[in-house]
Amino acid sequence: MSEHGPDGATRDAEQATPDLRAPGRRPGGTLAFVESPVQLLNVLEWAHADAQRAGMGTRGDLTVVVLSPRDPMSRGQLRRVAELARDEGHAVRWEEARGGAGAPLKTVGALAPDLRRAARIVIGDPFSRYVQLLLTITRARDLVVVDDGTATMEFIAQLAGGERLVRWHRRGGRPGPRDLVFAPFARAAVRRLTPGPSSSVEVFSSMPVDEIPEGVRLTPNTFAWTRARFGPPRLTRGADLVGTSLVETGVVDPDRYLTAVTELARAHNATRYFAHRRESAEKLHELASATGLEIVRPDLPLELIARRGPIGRTILSFPSTVVHTLPLALAGTEVEVAVCDIDPAWLTDHASPRAEGFLSGVTGSARGVRRLSSTGKG
CATH class of the missing domain: 3.40.50 (Rossmann fold)
Structure with a gap:
């Protein structure tokens, strides 16, 4: 599993930083x-x-x-x-x-x-x-x-x-x-x-x-600050896949998720998997072994990573925040964001009764994305 950012620089999650403590600004701020x-x-x-x-x-x-x-x-x-x-x-x-x-x-x-x-x-x-x-x-x-x-x-x-x-x-x-x-x-x-x-x-x-x-x-x-501060990114030929913590929150079955990622990566020739910050190391090691994907632990939110680049011409995601934010952050580029539906059969017995409807709503309400079926095909 790669502990590098997409630019190849080593990222230490607990790296030393300047003293970030500061008193409050003037009263009324x-x-x-x-x-x-x-x-x-x-x-x-x-x-x-x-x-x-x-x-x-x-x-x-x-x-x-x-x-x-x-x-x-x-x-x-x-x-x-x-x-x-x-x-x-x-x-x-x-x-x-x-x-x-x-x-x-x-x-x-x-x-x-x-x-x-x-x-x-x-x-x-x-x-x-x-x-x-x-x-x-x-x-x-x-x-x-x-x-x-x-x-x-x-x-x-x-x-x-x-x-x-x-x-x-x-x-x-x-x-x-x-x-x-x-x-x-x-x-x-x-x-x-x-x-x-x-x-x-x-x-x-x-x-x-x-x-x-x-x-x-x-x-x-509209992510105006992100677009003004970074990019536009250099685009790679392959696809990148965005991870989710739905397994960690008990919503999606781990084996079903592994199968879905494997099929999605194969169907779209994905090469990298950008891990969610809450995904477990054990799960990520299993994903890397089963799929051959390079696991990337981003050192910044994905909107900034994608805007800085390099990033794939296609970004694949399950229902999550990024299907709404990435099209805004990457506006004006040639990157396509595609979202894969969550099959109700993937949900665990412990998932909230509202999980299926909520996840479907996240996908269905996304603007400027390509919607894929749960088989990973458009």
């Missing part, structure tokens, strides 16, 4: 909370779009707070995107939010003063218990939700329906003990994310949205 590389990328896209609307070159009051996850690949990508954020003039504050039993309390205590002073809060994951807790502290009247992938579609639908916030692949099960403990914070988060006479809510998204909650302002994410 903007605080953004992110827990994944994709969320941080979309905060940069939002900041670029917001500055363009205001006629500014860049925002001068944005502090990004990274609530660092545990897994090394996410941490490594976050550090790389954090460097890009600093290059854009934004302050970045790195919090080891999950670094032990006392870390959450310490993190919340350290952030509370800035939370109370901030005029605007930007969040990447409204389903996060951490974020829901932080929303009970802030007095900010303006809230912005940036994309966290396809979960944004579910968030908007649940907010419009006045439902409790539950990730799509967990729906249908009974609330656990932790869900019950955090239920008051979840309810409070829904109230804070509902616009009122003295508060505004903006959703900055590249995802298709059927129903906008009353009072919520939807701003399209």
